[in-house]
Amino acid sequence: MTARTTATAPTTAPTPPTPHEELARQLTGIGAVKRELARSLPPDCPPGAAAVLTVLDRHGEMRLSRMAEFMAVDISVTSRHVTHVADRGWIERETDPGDGRCRILRLTPSGRALLTELGARHTAALERALHGWSVQDIDALNTLLARLRSSF
Amino acid sequence: MTARTTATAPTTAPTPPTPHEELARQLTGIGAVKRELARSLPPDCPPGAAAVLTVLDRHGEMRLSRMAEFMAVDISVTSRHVTHVADRGWIERETDPGDGRCRILRLTPSGRALLTELGARHTAALERALHGWSVQDIDALNTLLARLRSSF
DNA sequence: TATTGTTATACTCTATAACTATA
DNA sequence: TATAGTTATAGAGTATAACAATA
Numbered sequence: 001m002t003a004r005t006t007a008t009a010p011t012t013a014p015t016p017p018t019p020h021e022e023l024a025r026q027l028t029g030i031g032a033v034k035r036e037l038a039r040s041l042p043p044d045c046p047p048g049a050a051a052v053l054t055v056l057d058r059h060g061e062m063r064l065s066r067m068a069e070f071m072a073v074d075i076s077v078t079s080r081h082v083t084h085v086a087d088r089g090w091i092e093r094e095t096d097p098g099d100g101r102c103r104i105l106r107l108t109p110s111g112r113a114l115l116t117e118l119g120a121r122h123t124a125a126l127e128r129a130l131h132g133w134s135v136q137d138i139d140a141l142n143t144l145l146a147r148l149r150s151s152f
Numbered sequence: 153m154t155a156r157t158t159a160t161a162p163t164t165a166p167t168p169p170t171p172h173e174e175l176a177r178q179l180t181g182i183g184a185v186k187r188e189l190a191r192s193l194p195p196d197c198p199p200g201a202a203a204v205l206t207v208l209d210r211h212g213e214m215r216l217s218r219m220a221e222f223m224a225v226d227i228s229v230t231s232r233h234v235t236h237v238a239d240r241g242w243i244e245r246e247t248d249p250g251d252g253r254c255r256i257l258r259l260t261p262s263g264r265a266l267l268t269e270l271g272a273r274h275t276a277a278l279e280r281a282l283h284g285w286s287v288q289d290i291d292a293l294n295t296l297l298a299r300l301r302s303s304f
Numbered sequence: 305t306a307t308t309g310t311t312a313t314a315c316t317c318t319a320t321a322a323c324t325a326t327a
Numbered sequence: 328t329a330t331a332g333t334t335a336t337a338g339a340g341t342a343t344a345a346c347a348a349t350a
Contacts, residue, residue: 017210017271018271018275019287019290019291019294020274020275020278020279020282020290021271021274021275022290022294023278023290023293023294023297024189024274024278025206025210026293026294026297026298026301027182027185027186027189027297028186028199028202028203028206029224029297029301030179030182030186030297030300030301031186031224031317032224032225032301032304033179033300033301033304034179034180034182034183035318036304037176037179038339046338046339046340047180047339047340048339048340048341050180051180054177054180058169063308063309064308064309065307065308065309072181072183072184073184073340073341073342074341074342074343075308075309075310076309076310076311076341076342076343076344077340077341077342078309079309079310079311080310080311080340080341081340083310099307099308099349099350100308100348100349100350101307101308101309101348101349101350102307102308102309102349103308103309119169119170119173122172122173122176123170123172123173126172126175126176127172129303129304130172130300130303132303133299133303135171137296137299138171138172138174138175139171140292140296141175141178141293141296141297141300142171142174142175142178144289144292144293144296145175145178145179145181145182145293146178147285147289148182148185148282148293149178149181149182149184149185151281151282151284151285152184152185152188152281183340187341190316198315198316198317199316199317200316200317215331215332216331216332217330217331217332225317225318225319226318226319226320227331227332227333228318228319228320228321228332228333228334229317229318229319230332231332231333231334232317232318232333232334233317235333248331251326251327251330251331252325252326252327252331253325253326253327253330253331253332254326254330254331254332255331255332
């Protein structure tokens with residue numbers, strides 16, 4: 001359909017991208033993958049909430065300010081995500097006995113249970129999409145992405 | 153600071169992540185890199201607008217519906233981004249002579265000039281962050297990301 | 305006075321649905 | 328009736344700035 005519309009070939013050839021420009025392109029396009037993955041999350045648990053739980057699972061209880069560093073977003077944003085998961089009983093927020101300004105975040109059993117569910121859903125969604133991938137390929141991608149994050 | 157807060161070690165050890173779960177984690181964390189890259193864009197040119205220009209540069213003039221496929225977002229979202237760049241004269245929207253419902257999108261000279269600027273800014277931002285990376289590493293990451301996108 | 309965290313406001317991106325115009 | 332595109336509305340994520348409480 002619409003075999004030929006204006007019949008004029010592009011007057012300028014596509015600029016051959018440098019590896020850096022190509023990386024910028026790929027990172028832009030990766031948003032679709034993230035959205036697809038987010039669709040597999042349970043209701044009431046948006047990506048930001050899932051990130052809070054995952055960080056606590058990996059790094060143990062911590063203050064809000066440290067959580068904000070791990071999530072690499074502003075502390076005000078972190079506070080909202082944390083409120084979301086605390087309201088649903090997935091974490092508890094205890095006032096630091098040593099410094100009344102600080103809140104200690106800690107997973108609850110309910111939060112751990114949800115975390116198991118999250119892992120299963122992520123794994124299922126990715127296994128379905130990445131059926132042709134070897135474990136080595138996935139590990140290689142993980143390694144490069146981790147390195148990319150630490151470079152920023 | 154805050155040497156020890158509750159003095160209780162986490163009762164449950166961190167769940168060792170599978171490669172799939174780790175990939176989900178990495179993809180979540182990559183948002184920070186994207187935001188950092190977006191900060192290098194010129195004013196009036198948000199990431200969505202830049203994506204429209206880049207797709208046109210790489211694949212030539214096309215209809216809106218095809219642009220939506222390349223961007224992997226809903227056509228209504230694409231329409232808004234396209235309106236943004238058209239309002240600023242970076243592309244032109246011509247009604248398809250063969251089908252009055254279709255709009256043909258085409259870069260203008262002004263759009264090509266901006267595209268050159270975008271490439272320079274992306275390259276500068278990434279070169280600064282990725283100074284320790286070899287071209288082979290970047291190419292490997294690009295290849296894996298492209299493969300990931302096509303797997304979805 | 306400085307720091308930790310919360311809340312108010314505004315902006316970007318996204319999807320769904322209703323709508324217009326053309327085929 | 329079906330399709331291409333536009334617009335209205337709503338929801339999620341983010342940052343800045345103003346604020347409250349504690350050190």
